[in-house]
Amino acid sequence: MPEIAERLKHLPPYLFAEIDKKKREVRARGVDVIDLGIGDPDLPTPPHIIHALQKAAEDPANHRYPSYEGMLAYRQAVADWYAKRFNVRLDPEEEVLTLIGSKEGTAHIPLAFVNPGDVVLVPDPGYPVYAAGTWFAGGDVHWMPLRRENGFLPDLDAIPAEVARRAKLMYLNYPNNPTAAVATRDFFARVVAFARRHGILVCHDLMYSELKFDGFEPPSLLEVEGAREVGVEFHSLSKTYSMTGWRLGFCVGNRAAVAGLGAVKTNVDSGVFQAVQIAGIAALTGPQDLAERYRRTYEARRNIVVAGLKQLGWEVDVPKGTFFVWAPVPGGLDSRSFATRLMEEAGVVVTPGVGFGPSGEGFYRIALTVEQARLAEAMERLKRLTL
Ligand SMILES: *Cc1c(COP(=O)(O)O)cnc(C)c1O
Numbered sequence: 001m002p003e004i005a006e007r008l009k010h011l012p013p014y015l016f017a018e019i020d021k022k023k024r025e026v027r028a029r030g031v032d033v034i035d036l037g038i039g040d041p042d043l044p045t046p047p048h049i050i051h052a053l054q055k056a057a058e059d060p061a062n063h064r065y066p067s068y069e070g071m072l073a074y075r076q077a078v079a080d081w082y083a084k085r086f087n088v089r090l091d092p093e094e095e096v097l098t099l100i101g102s103k104e105g106t107a108h109i110p111l112a113f114v115n116p117g118d119v120v121l122v123p124d125p126g127y128p129v130y131a132a133g134t135w136f137a138g139g140d141v142h143w144m145p146l147r148r149e150n151g152f153l154p155d156l157d158a159i160p161a162e163v164a165r166r167a168k169l170m171y172l173n174y175p176n177n178p179t180a181a182v183a184t185r186d187f188f189a190r191v192v193a194f195a196r197r198h199g200i201l202v203c204h205d206l207m208y209s210e211l212k213f214d215g216f217e218p219p220s221l222l223e224v225e226g227a228r229e230v231g232v233e234f235h236s237l238s239k240t241y242s243m244t245g246w247r248l249g250f251c252v253g254n255r256a257a258v259a260g261l262g263a264v265k266t267n268v269d270s271g272v273f274q275a276v277q278i279a280g281i282a283a284l285t286g287p288q289d290l291a292e293r294y295r296r297t298y299e300a301r302r303n304i305v306v307a308g309l310k311q312l313g314w315e316v317d318v319p320k321g322t323f324f325v326w327a328p329v330p331g332g333l334d335s336r337s338f339a340t341r342l343m344e345e346a347g348v349v350v351t352p353g354v355g356f357g358p359s360g361e362g363f364y365r366i367a368l369t370v371e372q373a374r375l376a377e378a379m380e381r382l383k384r385l386t387l
Pocket of ligand 1: 101104127173177236237244248
C-alpha cells in the first residue's frame with residue numbers, strides 16, 4: 001500500500017469528527033442531546049417531487065447513461081427559473097450545466113482554471129470545499145477574512161495587488177454559510193469590477209437564495225451588469241426543497257466557465273440519473289407551496305433562537321437568510337471550549353466558528369434543522385447554564 005498523497009495530508013484536521021466523538025460520549029451517558037450542528041434539512045422532500053422520480057424511474061429510457069451536460073429539459077427548467085426569480089436570461093444549451101449537487105461543481109471548477117501556484121481567493125470562515133478544491137488543483141489559497149464590522153463581506157481593497165495579480169478564482173457565498181450574512185447588488189457590482197480588473201472568475205455559491213426572511217430577496221450575482229463576463233453561479237435543490245440526498249444541482253453563467261467545468265466532468269462522472277433530473281424539473285416548475293411553508297418554518301425557528309439568545313443577554317445579529325444563526329461567543333471563551341461546555345453541561349450541540357476557518361474564532365453556529373419545541377427546549381437549557 002503506497003503512502004497517502006500529499007494533497008490529502010495537506011487537508012486541515014476535520015474538526016467535526018472531534019465533535020461527533022464528543023457527541024457520542026455525551027449520548028452514551030444517557031443525555032438527551034439536542035443537535036444544532038447539522039446543516040441538513042430535517043423536513044421531507046415534497047411528495048410531488050418523489051412521485052415524479054417514481055414514475056421516471058419506471059421508464060427504461062431513463063436507465064441508460066444520461067448526457068454529460070444534463071437533460072436539456074432540466075437545463076431549460078433552470079433557465080426559466082432564473083428568468084422568473086432573478087430576471088436573468090440564460091441560454092440553457094451553453095450557460096447551464098447539470099451538477100451532482102452544487103458541492104461537486106464548486107469542488108471541480110478549479111481543475112478547469114487553476115494551474116499549480118495560481119491563487120484562489122477563499123472566504124474565511126467558509127464552506128470547506130472551496131479550499132479543498134483549490135488544493136486538489138495545486139492552487140494556493142488566499143483567505144479573505146469575513147468580519148462582523150464589514151457585514152461578513154470580504155474587504156476587496158485589503159487583497160494585496162500581488163495576490164490579485166496571481167488570482168484566477170474567487171469564491172463567494174451569499175446568503176452565507178456559516179455567518180448567515182447576505183450581500184447586496186452593490187457589493188456584487190464591486191466584485192464584478194474587481195474581477196474584470198484582475199481577470200478573475202467569480203464562483204458564487206447561491207445555495208441559500210430561497211431561504212430568505214423578512215421579505216428580503218437575495219440577489220443573483222448575474223443580475224449585475226457585466227457579471228456574465230466574469231462569473232458563474234452554483235445552486236442546487238438540496239436546501240430549498242429538502243433534497244440533500246438526491247444530489248442534484250446546477251452551474252450557470254459564463255459560457256467558457258461552464259464549458260471548462262463541463263470538460264472536467266466529462267472525464268470524471270457520467271452525469272445525473274435522468275429520473276432525478278425529471279424530479280428536479282418537478283421541483284423547479286411545480287407547486288411551491290410546501291417549499292414556501294418550509295421557508296416560513298425556518299423563519300419561525302430563527303425567531304425562537306434569536307429571542308432566546310437575546311433573553312440570555314447574548315449578542316446576536318438577526319439573519320435575513322440561510323437556516324443558520326451565527327453569533328459571538330459570550331463570556332470570553334474560545335469557540336471550541338464554549339461548544340464543549342454547551343454539550344457537556346446542557347446537552348446542546350453547536351458548531352464552534354473556528355471549524356470554518358481561523359476568522360470564525362469567537363463565534364458559534366446554530367443550525368435551525370430541528371423542530372421548534374426542541375429549539376425552545378435548547379434555549380431553556382442555556383438559561384440554566386452559568387458560563
Ligand atoms: C449545503 C451546502 C452546499 C452543498 O450543496 P449540495 O447541492 O447538496 O451539494 C454547498 N454550499 C454551501 C454553502 C452549503 O451550505
